[in-house]
Amino acid sequence: RKEGREDHKTIRxxxxxxxxxxxxxxxxDVNVLNSPIKRHKxxxxxxxxxxxxTDNGIKKDQITILSVKGEGQSIYSNRxxxxxxxxxxxxxxxxxxxxxARKFKGLESDFILLVDVDAETFRDEEQKRLFYVGxxxxxxxxxxxxxxxxxxxxxxxxxxGGKIIE
Numbered sequence: 001r002k003e004g005r006e007d008h009k010t011i012r013x014x015x016x017x018x019x020x021x022x023x024x025x026x027x028x029d030v031n032v033l034n035s036p037i038k039r040h041k042x043x044x045x046x047x048x049x050x051x052x053x054t055d056n057g058i059k060k061d062q063i064t065i066l067s068v069k070g071e072g073q074s075i076y077s078n079r080x081x082x083x084x085x086x087x088x089x090x091x092x093x094x095x096x097x098x099x100x101a102r103k104f105k106g107l108e109s110d111f112i113l114l115v116d117v118d119a120e121t122f123r124d125e126e127q128k129r130l131f132y133v134g135x136x137x138x139x140x141x142x143x144x145x146x147x148x149x150x151x152x153x154x155x156x157x158x159x160x161g162g163k164i165i166e
Contacts, residue, residue: 042075042145046113047083049143050096053111060085064109065098066134068127069116074100076115101134112138117146 046065053063065087067074076098079087088095097109114134121127135142 042115043082046115046145047085049113050082050085054085058111060094060096061091062110063096063113064104064111064137065096065113065115066101066104066137067099067116068101068114068121068130068134070102071100074116101130101137104137105133108137108139110138110140111143112141113143113145115145117144 050060050063054060065076065082067076071077076082076087079098081087082096086095087098089097089099091097101114112134114131117131121131135144
């Protein structure tokens with residue numbers, strides 16, 4: 001199926017064991033992310049992760065979505081739902097918190113979904129610091145969505161000398 005091959009090329013996942021923690025990383029091809037269909041794929045992946053967590057007994061208030069971008073710059077800004085799950089920029093009962101890494105500094109959550117990570121995140125010291133702040137907020141598990149161009153993905157694979165774990 002052509003559609004299946006396209007998805008395989010544009011969405012790649014890694015699971016990395018770091019000490020006793022597991023990081024789940026999804027990488028998306030930025031060249032195709034601009035279309036509403038591909039943005040929907042990102043939201044679909046996040047919805048799936050939230051469903052997996054809640055199906056395993058994790059409460060919604062234990063899950064936080066953090067953006068490394070500023071307020072209003074995230075592709076998730078102004079959303080009230082991701083799939084079937086209500087999100088809010090304020091902590092509310094029965095909703096998943098969505099905020100920026102900057103606003104969440106000093107706080108923690110059991111499960112963090114770090115979103116809006118792209119090449120710009122690592123070009124500027126302030127952006128690197130915000131990435132670290134967001135990534136270090138997870139008590140149990142961290143999920144990262146990373147958006148890179150096809151060229152950057154090839155360079156990454158070549159520099160790592162290995163394949164992405166599917």
